[in-house]
Structure formats: structure tokens, C-alpha cells
Amino acid sequence: MELNNFTIGRAHDGLIKKEFSAVELAKSYLEKIEKEDEKIFAYLTITRDLALEQAAAADETIRKGDDLPLLAGIPMAIKDIIMVQGAKCTGASKILENYIAPYDATVIKKLRDEGAVFLGKANCDEFAMGSSNENSAFGPARNPIDTNLVPGGSSGGSAAAVAANLCVAALGTDTGGSIRLPSCFCGVAGLKPTYGAVSRYGAMAYASSLDQIGPIAKNIEDAQIIFEAIRGADPRDSTSADIHFAAAQKQKYRIGIPKEYFIKGTDPRIEQLIRQKIGELEARGNEIIEVSLPHTEYALACYYIIATSEASANLAKFDGIRYGYSDKTAENVADIYFKSRGKGFGAEVRRRIMLGTYVLSAGYYDAYYVRAQKVRTLIKRDFDEAFKKVDAMIAPVSPTLPFMIGEKIDDPLQMYLADIFTISINLAGVPSLAMPCGKVGGLPAGLQIIGKHFGENTLFEIGKIIKN
Numbered sequence: 001m002e003l004n005n006f007t008i009g010r011a012h013d014g015l016i017k018k019e020f021s022a023v024e025l026a027k028s029y030l031e032k033i034e035k036e037d038e039k040i041f042a043y044l045t046i047t048r049d050l051a052l053e054q055a056a057a058a059d060e061t062i063r064k065g066d067d068l069p070l071l072a073g074i075p076m077a078i079k080d081i082i083m084v085q086g087a088k089c090t091g092a093s094k095i096l097e098n099y100i101a102p103y104d105a106t107v108i109k110k111l112r113d114e115g116a117v118f119l120g121k122a123n124c125d126e127f128a129m130g131s132s133n134e135n136s137a138f139g140p141a142r143n144p145i146d147t148n149l150v151p152g153g154s155s156g157g158s159a160a161a162v163a164a165n166l167c168v169a170a171l172g173t174d175t176g177g178s179i180r181l182p183s184c185f186c187g188v189a190g191l192k193p194t195y196g197a198v199s200r201y202g203a204m205a206y207a208s209s210l211d212q213i214g215p216i217a218k219n220i221e222d223a224q225i226i227f228e229a230i231r232g233a234d235p236r237d238s239t240s241a242d243i244h245f246a247a248a249q250k251q252k253y254r255i256g257i258p259k260e261y262f263i264k265g266t267d268p269r270i271e272q273l274i275r276q277k278i279g280e281l282e283a284r285g286n287e288i289i290e291v292s293l294p295h296t297e298y299a300l301a302c303y304y305i306i307a308t309s310e311a312s313a314n315l316a317k318f319d320g321i322r323y324g325y326s327d328k329t330a331e332n333v334a335d336i337y338f339k340s341r342g343k344g345f346g347a348e349v350r351r352r353i354m355l356g357t358y359v360l361s362a363g364y365y366d367a368y369y370v371r372a373q374k375v376r377t378l379i380k381r382d383f384d385e386a387f388k389k390v391d392a393m394i395a396p397v398s399p400t401l402p403f404m405i406g407e408k409i410d411d412p413l414q415m416y417l418a419d420i421f422t423i424s425i426n427l428a429g430v431p432s433l434a435m436p437c438g439k440v441g442g443l444p445a446g447l448q449i450i451g452k453h454f455g456e457n458t459l460f461e462i463g464k465i466i467k468n
Contacts, residue, residue, distance in 0.1 A: 007218050021055075045120050047118050076169050087101055106236060175207050223433070267401060267445075391462075
């Protein structure tokens, strides 16, 4: 039996029926990683001993006849900016190349409690800054559909591992599209939860008012299982919320089509596939309504002001003194600070720190940062107004198909435009579910279903209708 081509449900059934053990399942994935990951580079670190220990614990639960949680024994990949105690956590950066996480992130503690198996730490853009995974200090992850293509970023390793059957499911983070874009490019499902739905404690902060941890999985059902396991308030994260997620009750939905997301410049073949899915929803009795998000045109500039400003503050802790890389040629404290950061950070991280420091500086704070926050309020208001008319919205994830490695890396503006359809969702703090909607020339295209705050269950239900 092929033991590394499973969904969570299929793996769980096999464990319950004792078709295979959790240790056999984990070993199968570890062997596949050893054979195939060299060409994909989805993983930065393999946690073999931990995985086998967790798998043995799942087998012991089965042997005792205790109830087996859905995630018990399920092999997962964890993005390498999320802390797993005792394992390397590099943020895909040279400045933390040998850093060992001293504690578990809250989401990791929750997954441990469910009995999940951690195969390793997934490759990503350095400190989650990027749209292609080419900014990893250790080399880019590659798209398993075609290894000449990017897998998307920043959670590229997580999505590539799921798509290549190098894990059953994975965790990623999404600050401006970093779960949804890789899910789209690799042909899998990914959820960017509502801001506050999932604790951020134990995830390296990029932009604290935008970051969210979420699942990447082979299908919507698996993404929902993981979300249910990791969501909820956390006293260690004051931005997390104790919210009751009501079950989706409707049989038919009012679905908005934001006209600003169907624009010139989008690959017409992607738009055709999405409109086909919209037509199928309408044929099943769902109401389709055109809506407007008029401040969308300002979202890209607004996002890169706010995100880089928060990044410049969050990354100040990497100073070459307390932990991480420290330049040995430095002659004084200031020298340590400048040389360590200059050599430890990659080009894109340095670029964003400089942008953020500039817009926060005296004389520019009001002109840039304060104005960006005001625009963010208007963007959020656009979503609030639209959701008075509709239950959810459907839009593209990316205006393009997966692009070649190296194609955009020397043009930051072109790379930033890859997130044009995803960043507004982070600015507004609403949830979005990315899922495949077909293929163009053998390459996956994706759509996203955007929901009201804490409306994840509605997204899952609409996604299942589209899939079926």
C-alpha cells in the first residue's frame, strides 16, 4: 500500500482500522522526503526523532483502545518561523541559522495535544518576506508540478510539501497572501484565518497587525480539521479572540463579485475558470451580486508602508548580541549591531527594514504611516459595507500562473504585485480560503473565498459546494 498519498481522513481511517501503524506512516513520509526533497527543497530541517516519538505515542493510544483524535499520527510540516521546542527555527535566515527554539508556539502545543506528528520545518521566504520563496537564505523551494517554477511565498515549502506528498498537511503564515499564493501556485487548499482567530504566540513576527497562522492541506475538509484544532483565544496573545464560530446554516448564499478584482492584467484564462465556478454557483440557486471595494487601488502602497514599518520594529531584536549570528570582526557594540545585521539579513529583509525605518522617521511618520493607517480604515470599511449585502465574496488569488524561478527576483515591484489580490484581506483582517479552480496548460489556477470576520465555517461550506 502507498503510505504517502493520504488526506487526513484517509490516514485516520487507516490507523483506526490498523491497516498500518503511525510509525509505519511516519517512516514512509520520512523515506519519501529523503528520496525526493533534494529537488524540491520543501524542508530546511527534518525532525526525524521527534516524528517517530510522536508516531509511537499515537500507536500507544490505539493499542490502549482510547479515542484517537483526527490529527493523531498525522504527519505534518511546520513553516520555519513557527517555534517547535528543541528543533531549529531559522526563519530561513542566516542570522538564526543555528537557533534552537526554546518553547512551543501555541498552535504547536495544540497540535501536540491532538497527537500530530511533526516531520520537519518547511522552507520559506526569509522572515516570511516574499511571494516566491526565493528569498530563503538557504535556497528556494521549488514547485513540485514543475521544479523550474516558484511554489509561491512566503509559505512555499509548506505548500510544496503538501502538493508533493511529503506530508499530509502543513502550517503556514499569511501576512499579505503567504498561505493563499503558495496554495494557489501548488494546487492545494489554504486558509488565512480571521485576524485574532488563531494565536500568533511563538511565530516570528513580521508585521504584527497582519500576521496569521493557518493550514495548508490537500482539500478543504483537511484545512477545516486543522483550523478547528488550532483556533481559539490565548492569554499569551492579547490580539487573539474567544469567539464562537457558528456553523454555516444556509443552503443558498449571496455571493459578491468585487469588480476591482477582475481587472485588466489578470490572465484571462484564470478569470474564465473563476467565472465558470461562479456560474456553477448561480446555477445551483446561489445569488450572485456585483460589489465594489473602491479603495482597493490604494491597498498595495498602504500594505507596504504598514508591513515594513512593523517589520523594522519587530526585527530590531536581532542585534547580534542576545542570540543568533554575531559578527566576530566587530570592534565595539555599535559595530556588532551593524555588521551582524548587515551580514545576517538578506537583501529583501534589509530593503523592508530600510523602507519601514524611513517611513517611521521624523518628518515622514505623518506623511506616510499615519496616512496609510487612515487608508487601512477605509479599506476595512469597504469590506464591512460589502458584507451588509453578501455572505462571502469570490476573487482570484493571483493575476498570473506560477512564474519561473528568477523571473521577477530582480524587480521588487513586479514581485510585490503578485500579492495584489491578497493584501486587502490582511489589511481588513477578514478570513479567506484559497482553493484550486482548474488548470491552464497543466498549471493550477486558484480562487479565494473571502468572508466576514470569524466567518470561516461559511467559507468552508461554500468551498465544498464549489468543489462538488
